[in-house]
Amino acid sequence: MKKTIGFIGSGNMGGAIIGGLVGSALVAPNQVIVSSQDNESLKALKEQHSIRIAADNRQVAAESDILFLAVKPNIYNVVIDEIKTAIKENVVVVTIAAGKSLSDIEERFGRKVKVVRAMPNTPALVGEGMTGICANEVVNVAELTDVKNIFDSFGRSEMVAEYMMDAVTGVSGSSPALVFMFIESLADGAVRGGMPRQQAYKFAAQAVLGSAKMVLETGKHPGELKDMVCSPGGTTIEAVAELEKNGFRSAVISAVQTTIEKSIAMSKPKEN
Ligand SMILES: NC(=O)C1=CN([C@@H]2O[C@H](COP(=O)(O)OP(=O)(O)OC[C@H]3O[C@@H](n4cnc5c(N)ncnc54)[C@H](O)[C@@H]3O)[C@@H](O)[C@H]2O)C=CC1
Ligand SMILES: O=C(O)[C@@H]1CCC=N1
CATH class of the missing domain: 3.40.50.720 (NAD(P)-binding Rossmann-like Domain)
Structure with missing residues (x-):
């Protein structure tokens, strides 16, 4: 160019x-x-x-x-x-x-x-x-x-x-902050389990990167990809149940909704 x-x-x-x-x-x-x-x-x-x-x-x-x-x-x-x-x-x-x-x-x-x-x-x-x-x-x-x-x-x-554009602001403009919080939380969990912190960030971030690539590259529904990880009676379904108990998806949907509402509110005319 x-x-x-x-x-x-x-x-x-x-x-x-x-x-x-x-x-x-x-x-x-x-x-x-x-x-x-x-x-x-x-x-x-x-x-x-x-x-x-x-x-x-x-x-x-x-x-x-x-x-x-x-x-x-x-x-x-x-x-x-x-x-x-x-x-x-x-x-x-x-x-x-x-x-x-x-x-x-x-x-x-x-x-x-x-x-x-x-x-x-x-x-x-x-x-x-x-x-x-x-x-x-x-x-x-x-x-x-x-x-x-x-x-x-x-x-x-x-x-x-x-x-x-307000929805774009929520789902991708602002969402990296939420994803970083998620990575930080995953790593905190691993640290709690005894893993050194820097190593925990690497494992957590690579898991998020790989999961995102699976969504983009397989074209499969995220729910199907989630099901592929959850062995019957295994470890993962325990974590899924825990997140559901704590309203994880509802919390994320509301968080995105608040960014959308804020973006709309910021569009209202103001003098400066
Ligand atoms: N940070 C993010 O993740 C995203 C930000 N945006 C948008 O990008 C824009 C910038 O945001 P950030 O980079 O995060 O802000 P920032 O505060 O990091 O950067 C603002 C820049 O503007 C400069 N600046 C301030 N007054 C100025 C003036 N009178 N003349 C010339 N430069 C001036 C500052 O020196 C600074 O370099 C915002 O409108 C925001 O909505 C959009 C998508 C994502
Ligand atoms: O927080 C903000 O207002 C900007 C727009 C999207 C991401 N950062």
């Missing part, structure tokens, strides 16, 4: 996308330009990936063909106000913020800019991201393909209708 890819914001998600993108070799490091308020993270990204650091947000806006807004949702209005007179005529703006709609972004720019709304996740950093994507009607197929290729370069992505 010949385009310049800009990032405003170099935190957890901006940094993960930059790391994944440069690691994929879809673009050369000098095609990536970044600005942020955090000089330490900028310095670290430059050292690690040889990307370019801009003097300010307006320089990134002026040079980018595809411009990622990777700041917190409550900073969006300030940043858009700052850059709206600096962007290229045909720039594709990519918003990754929870609860920011395509129309929120268009309205703040004050004109029908090309906007792609995406909800990625931090596993982008290790090439295993999952991203839901939608776009407004002025983004053409070639532009959308370029943006999708960026997200595909560090994992998988799927086009979704915009109304599904």
Whole structure:
């Protein structure tokens, strides 16, 4: 891809996308330009990936063909106000913020800019991201393909209708935090059984990785895969019964529901 890819914001998600993108070799490091308020993270990204650091947000806006807004949702209005007179005529703006709609972004720019709304996740950093994507009607197929290729370069992505973006936030944007809690809990269980902690994280994480791959690669229902582990009268069914007693699935469904509700609440107009 010949385009310049800009990032405003170099935190957890901006940094993960930059790391994944440069690691994929879809673009050369000098095609990536970044600005942020955090000089330490900028310095670290430059050292690690040889990307370019801009003097300010307006320089990134002026040079980018595809411009990622990777700041917190409550900073969006300030940043858009700052850059709206600096962007290229045909720039594709990519918003990754929870609860920011395509129309929120268009309205703040004050004109029908090309906007792609995406909800990625931090596993982008290790090439295993999952991203839901939608776009407004002025983004053409070639532009959308370029943006999708960026997200595909560090994992998988799927086009979704915009109304599904809150559910995407729950099931993949936020869910790595829940999975990390699950891995931590599995490891705590193993530590309780006498295993050294670092070794326990390795066993727990590999079990989760392998289980996820089985879902993706066998196409089997997760319940069927669960049944394959549960020997009659064996160890696993004891753990299944314990989790059911403690409302495990209900707790997870409610947790995802709360992220969806929060994402919807964040979409309500607020001034800042
Ligand atoms: N962290 C995650 O797992 C995910 C985050 N997101 C979205 O990504 C966006 C960023 O989130 P995080 O990376 O987690 O936040 P973060 O707090 O780690 O990073 C925010 C970045 O914005 C920079 N910044 C703050 N004010 C600025 C300004 N005025 N101009 C330029 N840069 C400025 C900060 O220096 C920092 O580099 C949010 O909108 C969030 O909803 C989406 C999916 C997953
Ligand atoms: O917690 C958040 O608001 C962001 C969006 C999805 C993951 N992190």
